Amino acid sequence: MSLFRLDASIRVEGSRSREIADIVEQEWREVHPQASVVSRHVGVEPIPATAWATALGAAAVAEDQRSPEQRAAVALAAEAADELIAADALLFATPLYNFGVSQHFKAWVDLVITDPRMAAGVEPAIAGKPAVLVVVRGGSYAPGTPRDGWDHATGWTRRILEDVWQLDLKVVEAEFTLVGVNPALDQFKDLAAQLRATAEEDARKHGRSLAGAVAAA
Numbered sequence: 001m002s003l004f005r006l007d008a009s010i011r012v013e014g015s016r017s018r019e020i021a022d023i024v025e026q027e028w029r030e031v032h033p034q035a036s037v038v039s040r041h042v043g044v045e046p047i048p049a050t051a052w053a054t055a056l057g058a059a060a061v062a063e064d065q066r067s068p069e070q071r072a073a074v075a076l077a078a079e080a081a082d083e084l085i086a087a088d089a090l091l092f093a094t095p096l097y098n099f100g101v102s103q104h105f106k107a108w109v110d111l112v113i114t115d116p117r118m119a120a121g122v123e124p125a126i127a128g129k130p131a132v133l134v135v136v137r138g139g140s141y142a143p144g145t146p147r148d149g150w151d152h153a154t155g156w157t158r159r160i161l162e163d164v165w166q167l168d169l170k171v172v173e174a175e176f177t178l179v180g181v182n183p184a185l186d187q188f189k190d191l192a193a194q195l196r197a198t199a200e201e202d203a204r205k206h207g208r209s210l211a212g213a214v215a216a217a
């Protein structure tokens with residue numbers, strides 16, 4: 001029994017995505033106290049920028065003809081895929097950076113997709129597994145706000161996790177997490193507190209659901 005957890009934040013201290021993911025993980029541990037948790041912190045221990053292209057190129061080369069760099073990239077992709085495949089449940093924590101997908105998260109996804117077991121267009125080896133995605137945005141991107149439509153990360157991430165990898169996904173979304181950090185957002189203090197409480201409750205609920213899905217399997 002195991003949980004795989006991926007964090008994409010470039011911060012350890014003060015990371016809101018990590019804090020919310022901690023709540024999900026704690027709910028998991030309440031039900032499965034002896035289960036292992038395998039963690040990958042791509043924000044602070046990033047995938048090498050050249051790994052994806054190198055692994056992709058290796059696919060066109062006979063295994064005995066691959067360079068040391070190609071063998072290493074293919075092995076890294078297999079290791080990343082193995083972590084997903086071996087886990088019973090999955091947890092992803094991804095902040096919105098500059099209106100788009102974290103480069104560290106995308107580099108990891110791109111690498112994983114080079115593994116034949118996880119490639120787009122095939123039945124993924126993790127199809128049907130329960131998963132939780134934590135999405136954190138510093139401001140508000142809700143319909144009708146000035147930044148409506150500026151979140152170019154969440155839709156892409158859901159397409160990968162729900163459609164390409166076919167996970168049974170639940171999502172926790174937190175907004176206005178920079179209130180109290182960015183003085184320009186101070187006027188939204190009360191709303192931010194409400195949104196924080198809602199996100200934390202969703203994290204607890206989905207954490208319990210994640211644990212329960214595995215227990216019932």
